Amino acid sequence: MNIGEIAKRAGVSRSTVSYALSGKRPVSTATAQRINDVIDELGYRPNASARALAEGRTRTFGLVIPPASTRLTDVQLAFVASVVEAAAVHDHDVLLSPSGGDHDRSFERIVTGRRVDGVILMEILLQDPRVDRLTSADLPFVTIGHVEDPAASWWVDVDYAGLISRCVRHLADLGHQDVVLINRSDELVAAGYGPALRATTAFTTTAEECGINAHTVCCADEPAAGQACFEEIGTRWPEVTAAVTINEAALPGVQRALHRAGLDVPRDFSLTGVIADRLAEDFHPPLTAADVPAVDMARMAVDLLLEQIGDESATPRHRMLAPPITLRSSTGARRRA
Amino acid sequence: MNIGEIAKRAGVSRSTVSYALSGKRPVSTATAQRINDVIDELGYRPNASARALAEGRTRTFGLVIPPASTRLTDVQLAFVASVVEAAAVHDHDVLLSPSGGDHDRSFERIVTGRRVDGVILMEILLQDPRVDRLTSADLPFVTIGHVEDPAASWWVDVDYAGLISRCVRHLADLGHQDVVLINRSDELVAAGYGPALRATTAFTTTAEECGINAHTVCCADEPAAGQACFEEIGTRWPEVTAAVTINEAALPGVQRALHRAGLDVPRDFSLTGVIADRLAEDFHPPLTAADVPAVDMARMAVDLLLEQIGDESATPRHRMLAPPITLRSSTGARRRA
DNA sequence: GAGAGACGTCGAAACGTTTCGAAAATGAAT
DNA sequence: ATTCATTTTCGAAACGTTTCGACGTCTCTC
Numbered sequence: 001m002n003i004g005e006i007a008k009r010a011g012v013s014r015s016t017v018s019y020a021l022s023g024k025r026p027v028s029t030a031t032a033q034r035i036n037d038v039i040d041e042l043g044y045r046p047n048a049s050a051r052a053l054a055e056g057r058t059r060t061f062g063l064v065i066p067p068a069s070t071r072l073t074d075v076q077l078a079f080v081a082s083v084v085e086a087a088a089v090h091d092h093d094v095l096l097s098p099s100g101g102d103h104d105r106s107f108e109r110i111v112t113g114r115r116v117d118g119v120i121l122m123e124i125l126l127q128d129p130r131v132d133r134l135t136s137a138d139l140p141f142v143t144i145g146h147v148e149d150p151a152a153s154w155w156v157d158v159d160y161a162g163l164i165s166r167c168v169r170h171l172a173d174l175g176h177q178d179v180v181l182i183n184r185s186d187e188l189v190a191a192g193y194g195p196a197l198r199a200t201t202a203f204t205t206t207a208e209e210c211g212i213n214a215h216t217v218c219c220a221d222e223p224a225a226g227q228a229c230f231e232e233i234g235t236r237w238p239e240v241t242a243a244v245t246i247n248e249a250a251l252p253g254v255q256r257a258l259h260r261a262g263l264d265v266p267r268d269f270s271l272t273g274v275i276a277d278r279l280a281e282d283f284h285p286p287l288t289a290a291d292v293p294a295v296d297m298a299r300m301a302v303d304l305l306l307e308q309i310g311d312e313s314a315t316p317r318h319r320m321l322a323p324p325i326t327l328r329s330s331t332g333a334r335r336r337a
Numbered sequence: 338m339n340i341g342e343i344a345k346r347a348g349v350s351r352s353t354v355s356y357a358l359s360g361k362r363p364v365s366t367a368t369a370q371r372i373n374d375v376i377d378e379l380g381y382r383p384n385a386s387a388r389a390l391a392e393g394r395t396r397t398f399g400l401v402i403p404p405a406s407t408r409l410t411d412v413q414l415a416f417v418a419s420v421v422e423a424a425a426v427h428d429h430d431v432l433l434s435p436s437g438g439d440h441d442r443s444f445e446r447i448v449t450g451r452r453v454d455g456v457i458l459m460e461i462l463l464q465d466p467r468v469d470r471l472t473s474a475d476l477p478f479v480t481i482g483h484v485e486d487p488a489a490s491w492w493v494d495v496d497y498a499g500l501i502s503r504c505v506r507h508l509a510d511l512g513h514q515d516v517v518l519i520n521r522s523d524e525l526v527a528a529g530y531g532p533a534l535r536a537t538t539a540f541t542t543t544a545e546e547c548g549i550n551a552h553t554v555c556c557a558d559e560p561a562a563g564q565a566c567f568e569e570i571g572t573r574w575p576e577v578t579a580a581v582t583i584n585e586a587a588l589p590g591v592q593r594a595l596h597r598a599g600l601d602v603p604r605d606f607s608l609t610g611v612i613a614d615r616l617a618e619d620f621h622p623p624l625t626a627a628d629v630p631a632v633d634m635a636r637m638a639v640d641l642l643l644e645q646i647g648d649e650s651a652t653p654r655h656r657m658l659a660p661p662i663t664l665r666s667s668t669g670a671r672r673r674a
Numbered sequence: 675g676a677g678a679g680a681c682g683t684c685g686a687a688a689c690g691t692t693t694c695g696a697a698a699a700t701g702a703a704t
Numbered sequence: 705a706t707t708c709a710t711t712t713t714c715g716a717a718a719c720g721t722t723t724c725g726a727c728g729t730c731t732c733t734c
Contacts, residue, residue: 002689002690002691003690003691003692004690012713012714013713013714013715014690014691014692014714014715015692015693015694015713015714015715015716016712016713016714018691018692018693019692019693019712019713022692024692024693025693025712025713026711026712027712027713028711028712028713031712031713043449045445045449045450046450046690046691047390047450047451047689047690047691048446048450048451048452049386049387049389049390049395049451049452049689049690049691050386050390050689050690050691050692050719051450051690051691051692052386052389052691052719053384053386053387053390053689053690053691053692053718053719053720053721054690054691054692054693054718054719055691055692055693055719056692056719058386060432065418065421068418068419068421068422071615072414072418077409077414081402081405081409081435082405084405084433084434084435084443085405085435088435088441088442088443091442091446093432093433093434093443093446093447093452094432094433095397095430095431095432095433096417096421096430096431096432096433097421097430098418098421098422098425104425105425105428106421106425106430108382109385109428109430110430112380112382113382113383113384113385114384114385114386115385115386115430222619223619224619252619252621253619256621278408282559282560282561282589282590284589284593339719339720339721340720340721340722341720349683349684350683350684350685351684351685351720351721351722352683352684352685352686352722352723352724353682353683353684355721355722355723356682356683356722356723359722361722361723362682362683362723363681363682364682364683365681365682365683368682368683383720383721384719384720384721386719386720386721387689387719387720387721387722388720388721388722389689389721390688390689390690390691390719390720390721390722391688391689391720391721391722391723392689392721392722392723393689393722675734676733676734677732677733677734678731678732678733678734679730679731679732679733680729680730680731680732681728681729681730681731682727682728682729682730683726683727683728683729684725684726684727684728685724685725685726685727686723686724686725686726687722687723687724687725688721688722688723688724689720689721689722689723690719691718691719692717692718692719693716693717693718694715694716694717694718695714695715695716695717696713696714696715696716697712697713697714697715698711698712698713698714699710699711699712699713700709700710700711700712701708701709701710701711702707702708702709702710703706703707703708703709704705704706704707704708
């Protein structure tokens with residue numbers, strides 16, 4: 001059941017079969033027909049490993065996801081699914097590698113064994129060892145989020161700063177005077193997670209520009225933390241009437257805390273931020289939020305990766321996405337004293 | 338940077354390097370040392386494609402997930418992550434293939450190109466074309482959930498019937514007289530999705546045994562549907578005081594509907610079912626539920642797959658898991674009229 | 675000191691493709 | 705009929721491993 005078998009039965013050489021299959025050189029219609037008949041009859045498909053060896057490419061991407069221990073958020077999940085789909089459009093497969101900051105086995109196996117043609121890195125830090133590893137291994141990669149020197153590498157990112165800024169202005173326009181940012185975890189911020197840092201900066205700067213008071217709080221990626229966090233906000237800064245968040249995972253807890261405090265959204269309290277659209281829509285009430293365009297990001301990441309693989313000497317390109325803020329019903333004019 | 342280069346620098350033949358690496362034949366400690374030094378110096382790692390070609394195995398599993406269009410539930414997501422992790426323990430990688438019932442390109446590419454050593458199939462139907470495809474392709478596979486003839490194939494499953502049965506008894510013990518099963522979608526039931534069918538049967542049978550009234554309703558895998566569904570229950574069977582569900586995705590909507598109807602859980606209404614533990618714990622109040630052991634299932638699936646790959650003529654084995662029901666605070670004695 | 679048994683190493687073949695250069699077949703033009 | 709250009713096909717090399725049989729080279733034993 002290999003190409004030689006097909007060649008024998010069709011009475012041609014192996015190379016002719018190969019050309020008939022790939023179309024890289026013309027083959028007479030008569031022979032092509034004969035070859036195709038045999039192939040259909042035997043259900044032949046070229047062996048992927050042999051092809052990869054000969055071609056020097058695997059038609060496979062590596063997708064580095066956060067380690068299994070950390071629960072994936074809705075955005076992340078949607079992104080993974082979208083990457084697989086986008087890759088499939090180009091007849092590529094996706095190899096998953098859960099990896100934290102240091103090089104674990106799975107990551108090394110993918111990078112070093114020439115198992116993939118390129119890598120998509122999720123959740124990168126401003127200084128990320130995996131980026132260095134990929135660079136030194138000379139393996140094409142695209143990051144989701146950018147590293148310190150934006151011009152030096154290929155990436156797709158969401159303009160967190162711009163979005164958070166617009167969220168703050170939106171709240172200021174509604175008359176809110178005291179707002180809080182519910183950020184992601186302490187650890188991520190400490191590790192230099194870009195979106196968390198940019199969100200913080202944009203948040204405080206914009207609040208200052210608007211002349212309103214800004215507080216910031218970090219919160220682990222889980223509902224329980226969201227609840228604790230929001231309760232803490234209530235006691236520390238009771239004057240706060242609106243929150244902006246980039247921490248999806250904490251939302252159920254925030255909602256619970258709001259409910260427990262007897263606060264109605266948006267009457268007593270406004271809530272907005274950067275949230276996966278499905279989550280924002282399923283919230284009660286639906287959240288006014290910047291919908292993270294996971295599908296678009298995945299498609300762009302795949303496109304950039306293919307471009308880079310096609311021409312390794314190409315100068316790095318990147319895409320910064322600024323999704324619109326969708327007005328739903330979680331923000332309203334300030335009412336609370 | 339291939340094995341020949343290492344051999345040359347270490348002054349040995351390629352085969353010796355190979356043996357030093359694999360340990361399949363003894364190599365003198367002196368040469369082994371020399372070879373390892375060269376390898377460390379050059380950072381050499383064998384090319385995965387070449388190795389796969391020579392060995393006839395790829396050290397990769399295929400994981401067939403529901404298509405990207407369908408939103409993955411928490412259980413499914415946890416399972417995917419756990420499979421990747423379990424595979425990594427055995428130095429294997431995981432190739433993702435989103436696939437519906439028919440053979441799409443991605444699935445075919447994986448099956449037929451000998452890209453993987455074996456496949457794990459999620460969300461299978463009682464009669465699933467993909468199972469037939471894998472069987473005819475003679476590729477080892479393990480299904481999550483079983484097909485019509487349980488003895489004929491390798492699988493890992495959760496004893497939905499037993500669990501649902503225990504949920505019903507639990508509710509009956511608490512005095513509930515009228516209960517409802519919130520099943521998964523119509524389409525899945527119609528397509529012959531095992532868990533949904535077994536849950537239905539077990540639910541009605543057990544209710545009968547306990548002498549209580551049972552109703553069943555199908556619900557799409559999304560919060561909005563859950564809400565609509567629960568509202569319908571309220572109008573059609575107002576006497577119902579407890580629900581059992583296997584539809585995680587609908588839960589947020591159910592919760593919203595409960596809240597809107599002014600029903601307190603567990604005072605006015607009891608809620609239980611088969612739910613991912615993280616979701617059950619994050620619910621408000623935490624749900625009494627059978628926690629789907631995603632991590633264990635993933636590990637078992639990988640173990641079974643490896644066993645099968647190791648001995649292709651082995652007789653099919655399977656594991657039926659019956660996780661304990663964790664009593665949290667969403668079920669209580671019947672109070673409502 | 676010759677034969678046997680370990681042990682360590684080597685060379686060659688195999689895995690199943692792709693691809694390159696060249697050869698053969700075809701057809702048209704002289 | 706011969707040449708030339710074009711189309712079609714072929715054979716061989718290459719990709720980077722693993723693995724098998726065989727070939728030294730020791731050491732031990734009688």
